[in-house]
Amino acid sequence: MPTGHKASVENMELTTTVAVDEANSVARVALAGALNTDTAPDFELRMQDVLKGGYQLTVLDMKDLDYISSAGLRVIFKAAKQAKAAGLRMAAANRKPHIDKVFEILKALPDMAVFANEKELDDYLDAMQKRAR
Amino acid sequence: MPRNGSITTRLIALLTLCAAVIIGIGMLVDYRLSRNEILERLQRESRDTVRSVVIDMENWLEGVEGATLLLSRIVQQREYSEAGLKQMLRDAVEVNADIFGASIALAPGQAGTDLGFAPYYFRRDGKLAYASLAGADHNYQEEAWFTDAVAAGQPLWVEPYFDEAGGKVLMTTFAVPVYRQDAMGKRFLYAVVTADVALAELHNYLQRLGLGASGFGILLSRNGIFLSTRDPANIMQHYSRAAAAAPDQATWQEMFNAALEGQVITRQVACIDVPGNCVIRLGSLASTGWPVGVVYSEHELTSPLREFQLKTGVTGLLTLLLMALAVIVVSRRLTRPLGALALATRRIAQGDLEAPLPKAQGSDEVAGLIDSFAAMKQDLKSYIADLEAAAARRSRLEGELGAAREIQMAMLPQGGEASELQDAYSLWARVLPARSVGGDLYYYHRSDRMLVVAVGDVSDKGVPAALFMARAISLIQQLAASTIDPAAAMASLNTALETGNENCMFVTLFLGVLDLDSLELRFSSAGHTTPSLARNAAVTPVAQQQGPALGLAPGLAFPCNSLQLQAGDRLAIFTDGIDEAFNDQDQMFGVDRFNEALLNSLARPGSIAGAEIFDVLARFAGGTPQSDDISLLLLDIANGKTASTRMRSDFTRGPGLTGRVQAWLNQVLAPLALPGQVLGDLMLVTEEIVSNIDKYAGLAAQASIALAVEVDARQLVIEVRDEGTEFNPLVQARRAHLGSATEEASIGGLGVHLITSLTERQSYRREQGCNILRVTKLLGNQPV
Numbered sequence: 001m002p003t004g005h006k007a008s009v010e011n012m013e014l015t016t017t018v019a020v021d022e023a024n025s026v027a028r029v030a031l032a033g034a035l036n037t038d039t040a041p042d043f044e045l046r047m048q049d050v051l052k053g054g055y056q057l058t059v060l061d062m063k064d065l066d067y068i069s070s071a072g073l074r075v076i077f078k079a080a081k082q083a084k085a086a087g088l089r090m091a092a093a094n095r096k097p098h099i100d101k102v103f104e105i106l107k108a109l110p111d112m113a114v115f116a117n118e119k120e121l122d123d124y125l126d127a128m129q130k131r132a133r
Numbered sequence: 134m135p136r137n138g139s140i141t142t143r144l145i146a147l148l149t150l151c152a153a154v155i156i157g158i159g160m161l162v163d164y165r166l167s168r169n170e171i172l173e174r175l176q177r178e179s180r181d182t183v184r185s186v187v188i189d190m191e192n193w194l195e196g197v198e199g200a201t202l203l204l205s206r207i208v209q210q211r212e213y214s215e216a217g218l219k220q221m222l223r224d225a226v227e228v229n230a231d232i233f234g235a236s237i238a239l240a241p242g243q244a245g246t247d248l249g250f251a252p253y254y255f256r257r258d259g260k261l262a263y264a265s266l267a268g269a270d271h272n273y274q275e276e277a278w279f280t281d282a283v284a285a286g287q288p289l290w291v292e293p294y295f296d297e298a299g300g301k302v303l304m305t306t307f308a309v310p311v312y313r314q315d316a317m318g319k320r321f322l323y324a325v326v327t328a329d330v331a332l333a334e335l336h337n338y339l340q341r342l343g344l345g346a347s348g349f350g351i352l353l354s355r356n357g358i359f360l361s362t363r364d365p366a367n368i369m370q371h372y373s374r375a376a377a378a379a380p381d382q383a384t385w386q387e388m389f390n391a392a393l394e395g396q397v398i399t400r401q402v403a404c405i406d407v408p409g410n411c412v413i414r415l416g417s418l419a420s421t422g423w424p425v426g427v428v429y430s431e432h433e434l435t436s437p438l439r440e441f442q443l444k445t446g447v448t449g450l451l452t453l454l455l456m457a458l459a460v461i462v463v464s465r466r467l468t469r470p471l472g473a474l475a476l477a478t479r480r481i482a483q484g485d486l487e488a489p490l491p492k493a494q495g496s497d498e499v500a501g502l503i504d505s506f507a508a509m510k511q512d513l514k515s516y517i518a519d520l521e522a523a524a525a526r527r528s529r530l531e532g533e534l535g536a537a538r539e540i541q542m543a544m545l546p547q548g549g550e551a552s553e554l555q556d557a558y559s560l561w562a563r564v565l566p567a568r569s570v571g572g573d574l575y576y577y578h579r580s581d582r583m584l585v586v587a588v589g590d591v592s593d594k595g596v597p598a599a600l601f602m603a604r605a606i607s608l609i610q611q612l613a614a615s616t617i618d619p620a621a622a623m624a625s626l627n628t629a630l631e632t633g634n635e636n637c638m639f640v641t642l643f644l645g646v647l648d649l650d651s652l653e654l655r656f657s658s659a660g661h662t663t664p665s666l667a668r669n670a671a672v673t674p675v676a677q678q679q680g681p682a683l684g685l686a687p688g689l690a691f692p693c694n695s696l697q698l699q700a701g702d703r704l705a706i707f708t709d710g711i712d713e714a715f716n717d718q719d720q721m722f723g724v725d726r727f728n729e730a731l732l733n734s735l736a737r738p739g740s741i742a743g744a745e746i747f748d749v750l751a752r753f754a755g756g757t758p759q760s761d762d763i764s765l766l767l768l769d770i771a772n773g774k775t776a777s778t779r780m781r782s783d784f785t786r787g788p789g790l791t792g793r794v795q796a797w798l799n800q801v802l803a804p805l806a807l808p809g810q811v812l813g814d815l816m817l818v819t820e821e822i823v824s825n826i827d828k829y830a831g832l833a834a835q836a837s838i839a840l841a842v843e844v845d846a847r848q849l850v851i852e853v854r855d856e857g858t859e860f861n862p863l864v865q866a867r868r869a870h871l872g873s874a875t876e877e878a879s880i881g882g883l884g885v886h887l888i889t890s891l892t893e894r895q896s897y898r899r900e901q902g903c904n905i906l907r908v909t910k911l912l913g914n915q916p917v
Contacts (some may be wrong), residue, residue: 005517013794037824047359069820070883077880084875096297098813104892106883107872 014039015064016046023127025056033065043072056088057128060123064096064106068102080109089113093121097119140471141464142405157450157569164308164442171438179434183414183427186350189856190338194420197328198307200229205309205326207626208237215245219252219263226254227261231329234265234296235638238273240283240322243530249274255329274843277756282308282325290421292354295331295371303332303369305360323694332368334359339425348429351413356420363428366680392424402429416469470499474506486514534596541570541599548575548898552740552907553577554779554843554850555771557649558584562740562766563747565710571762572598573708574606574638578613582649587611589642590708590768592682598762602661603632605683609644619644619823620693623680627691628661629746630684632762640684642708652698652770657691659683662712665728667735669705672728673703698841700772703739710763714750717757722750736849737850739767740894740909781841786834790827791820794840806848814891815851815910821884822853822906825866830904844912848893860904861897863889 014033021028027050035043050058060076062068076092083090091113094101103109115121158420204225213221218237226235234255244250244267251266251273266273278291293305306327319749329419339361341348343756354766365376372385381402391398397416403409404777415426430881472492480488490507493500542549542564550563552729552806562575572591577584587609591598608629616622623644630640643664645656664675680691698704707727716724730749734742741767780801784794801813819840826838839854860866861886871880896908 012795036795036820038789038826046849069817069819069824070881071824073443074880075884078880080875081878083882098810102817102887106869108883108887109875109878110872111350111874 012036012038016043018046020055022055024054024125025054025065026125026128027053027055027058029058030054030061030063030127034067035065035075036067036069040069040071040075042072044075044078044079047075049087050081051079051088054086054088057125058083058088058090059115060090061094062096062099065099067097068125070106071109073106077109080112091115091124094107094118106130140468141461142781144464145457145460148460149453152453152456153449156452158448160445163445167441168438171435171441172369173260179414179427179429183350183416183425186338187416187418187425190335190425191418191420193329193338194307194394194418196229196231197330198288198420200225200232200861201235201307201309201326201328204235204237204328205288205311208324208326209311209313215250218250222252223254223261223263226256228570229328231330231334232328233302233334234329236327236329237324238266238274238279238327239324241274243323246706255758261730266701272654278306278308278327279325282310282327283322285308290423291646292356293360295369296329298714299706302811305332305354306330330888332360337367347411347433348427350413350427351425352418353389353392353424355393360423388415388894390422390674391415392426393422409512419476457881463883466500467497470494470503473532474499474503475901476792479507481510481513483858485509486517497570504906531569537599538569539597541566541603541907544603547905548900550896550898551575551577552850552896552909553650554845554848555579555779557771558647559739559769559771559845560586560767561743562588563764564642564744564757565747565763566594567710567743568595568758570596570599573710573762574602574609575706575764576606576613577764577766583617584649585616585645586647586706586766586768587613587642588646588706588708588764589640590710590762590764592639594762597636597638599686599738601640605640609642616644616646618648618693619655620680620691621850622689623659624689627683627689631687634684637685639684640738641682641708647698647768652695652700653703654698656694656696658694659691662707662709663724664704664706665724665731667705668699668701670735671703672732672733674724696912698770700770703731703735703742703809704770706766706768708762710761711746711750711765713761714754715757715760721809722753726753738909738911739769739846740848741911742768744894777840778841778845781835781839784823784840785837786827786832790838791824794823797840798842803845805849811910811912817850818888818891818908818910819851819853822851822862822908823861823885824854825884826855826857826904830844830855830860847912849910849912850907850908854903854905856903859899861899862906863897 002040014031014035017030017032018027019028019030023124029047029050037047058079080090087123092103092115093115095114115124181627193530204221207221207345222235223655224235226232229235234253236251236253239249241249248269249272250333251268253264253266254261254662255264256262266276277294281291282289288307288309291306293303296304298592301865305536308327311324311326311363312323313321314320333812335352337752339352340363341350350361352361353372354360354767359370359372359375362368362375373382384400384402388398390414395417397414399412401410401412401877403411409430409432411428412431413428417424470491470493477488477490477509490503492508493503514917518685524850531782545551546562547553552620553560557656560575560577564571564573565577566573571594574587574589574591576587576589579585589605589609605626608626612622623642626642626644640659641661642659643661644659645654647654656677658677658752660679663677665672666675675694675696677694678692682691696704705727712722712724712727718721726749728747730746731742733749734745737745746765747763784790784795785792798816798819799812800817807815823838823840832838836856839852841852841854843850844850866885867882868885869879870877871886873879890907891910892908893911896907898905
């Protein structure tokens with residue numbers, strides 16, 4: 001059993017970085033650390049800000065997300081609902097296996113686009129740009 | 134409107150059909166009879182009419198013949214002057230009103246002149262007129278009536294002809310040749326005496342044969358000339374030339390010939406003067422041999438019959454209509470209460486017992502039915518009231534039993550299902566009562582290096598057993614604190630339980646004291662099921678000397694047994710509810726099956742193994758209801774590898790709670806070097822439990838949540854305690870429906886799914902005002 005995740009569990013903070021591609025109306029929210037009961041409220045505020053931007057697509061980049069609990073999922077559910085109601089899309093990318101496992105257990109958001117890696121995400125973005133043109 | 138299939142509809146249909154059939158048959162019979170009668174009457178009438186007309190005509194013609202013959206006799210026998218003959222002729226015509234005209238035509242050579250002598254008297258405009266048939270331009274001796282009579286040599290009726298010389302009418306003539314004898318005695322023709330009959334007269338006679346509007350009489354001459362028929366254009370025509378008769382030539386021919394031979398014949402032919410088929414009845418006159426008959430349209434004659442049919446039909450229909458109306462009225466009257474009753478019944482069925490029933494009128498079956506329904510409604514009301522009262526009583530009783538069960542379970546360590554990990558041993562126990570409450574018990578108590586364990590089974594089950602069990606476990610608790618000698622403790626228990634035990638309840642009990650240093654188990658059995666010992670992958674019954682059950686007799690002694698346990702041993706103490714469980718084929722579970730299940734689950738920690746054995750038992754029993762309380766206690770002796778530790782810490786509520794909890798967890802679990810995945814799961818489960826309590830337990834701001842971790846080589850247990858409101862998250866927590874699309878997805882209700890998915894076993898109990906949730910995570914690669 002790999003023990004590589006062990007060190008990362010010890011990081012109890014969450015860093016959220018938002019990068020916006022105004023031209024394509026894509027917001028990329030990168031999460032690093034742990035999305036748990038303690039860090040979820042701040043993340044929720046951050047997501048609300050991003051959603052206010054009204055971007056066609058919001059990508060949750062979980063490349064550096066080590067941990068997620070139901071409190072964090074709750075925020076994602078809520079944001080996904082709001083986005084869908086506003087006719088916007090939300091996608092997840094780069095989920096680590098144990099993050100994937102949590103999503104799978106909860107059969108969370110079966111209709112949300114999920115990109116296993118950067119390439120899939122890039123392909124999707126390219127396709128989106130082509131459609132836009 | 135009556136509905137399809139309603140009684141009214143069916144009555145109308147049925148009765149109307151029956152009536153229609155009856156009336157129809159009646160009408161048919163009546164019609165048949167009447168038809169024959171009418172037809173017979175018509176035939177009789179036509180026959181009678183024809184006969185009377187024929188007789189009249191015969192009389193008339195015979196009268197004419199008679200007068201003519203008399204005149205001819207006189208002319209034959211007496212000599213007259215021409216003036217005398219004239220006078221006699223005049224008198225004869227005048228006297229015989231039936232004769233149109235008459236003549237005495239002298240034979241050639243008998244008259245005074247070459248022209249001959251033929252005076253002729255006839256009727257014109259009601260007076261007698263005179264004409265002489267002998268004239269320069271007219272030789273009467275060549276007329277048919279003269280030559281025919283002479284040729285025949287006897288009286289005859291001459292074929293009809295138009296009289297140019299005399300009356301200038303259509304007539305027929307009766308001609309009588311008169312012969313005299315000369316002096317030599319030689320016979321010679323003296324004269325031809327004739328009497329004429331105007332065809333118009335004949336015609337008048339015949340038209341009396343009025344048979345219906347289109348019926349009429351016909352008269353033909355012997356040569357087939359129409360003397361009388363309806364259409365004047367056909368008079369003096371041969372029957373074969375009468376236009377309408379053409380298609381029936383053969384029939385006419387046949388009839389005519391038959392009539393000439395004196396037969397009476399009846400045939401159907403196309404009508405001559407009117408459209409359609411006619412019946413012709415033809416006979417002949419005796420005097421002249423002329424065919425005479427009637428023609429009538431049967432259709433017209435039978436019109437009374439058809440009128441009669443029509444009247445009968447209309448009457449029948451009216452009768453049916455009236456009857457259907459009567460049926461509607463009557464059946465409506467009968468079924469109206471039924472409809473109302475059906476409506477009321479529907480309301481009653483929907484629970485409206487106050488629905489009014491229709492008023493019963495009279496004492497018929499419907500009224501009886503309504504009365505029965507009223508009685509049923511009343512009975513139903515009181516029955517439902519009884520039922521409600523019974524249900525209320527039962528739910529009160531169930532509530533009480535539920536409370537009693539909780540109280541009883543609270544008497545057992547850890548509330549009916551216990552799991553304890555200690556350095557030297559681990560222990561798991563569960564009681565499963567057959568009813569709400571039961572008589573099985575387990576108990577354990579550790580004081581320093583001594584562990585007391587007990588498993589007992591009170592006779593009977595249900596409430597009495599539960600009360601006796603409460604007494605027993607209280608006494609065991611009291612004794613256990615100071616017990617070192619199980620046999621002495623057993624004797625004391627027996628004395629205490631026997632006191633005032635009028636109902637002769639009894640307990641079988643296993644009571645053991647384990648020295649945690651020497652691992653010697655000293656135990657005493659009061660008639661209890663023999664425990665099983667699993668050691669070195671084999672299960673054997675524990676050798677023991679048994680004493681009697683507790684509570685039946687005073688002053689009993691109990692043998693004391695000793696069993697040397699070893700590291701890695703698993704001792705299973707159970708009640709007979711396990712080995713005496715039955716399946717639906719009346720097979721008993723038995724000790725062998727139990728031992729097998731024990732052996733099969735040996736690799737798993739006690740808590741998992743125990744639950745597994747219960748599962749095996751439940752599968753064996755299938756649908757058969759549990760008949761007895763079931764208890765099992767598994768005692769594992771730790772070996773070097775399975776030494777367990779317990780760590781515990783309190784966490785005050787407030788900011789960063791999850792962070793603090795997880796930091797502590799990281800710290801205490803670090804030495805175990807757990808796989809990252811397992812550690813992650815434990816972190817997640819702990820956060821879910823703690824944050825759930827933090828949010829919903831209603832704790833004071835400064836209250837704390839207690840966390841304990843028990844771990845041995847095989848499993849890791851996290852125990853979370855809080856003093857919040859009583860809440861079993863495993864049962865009561867909201868669980869989100871999983872797999873919904875974004876729109877329907879529930880925000881929240883996810884935590885409990887994660888807890889149950891990521892740990893192998895979860896248990897909740899309420900103890901001394903605390904919620905205690907224990908979750909077990911198996912370690913290593915053991916199959917579960």
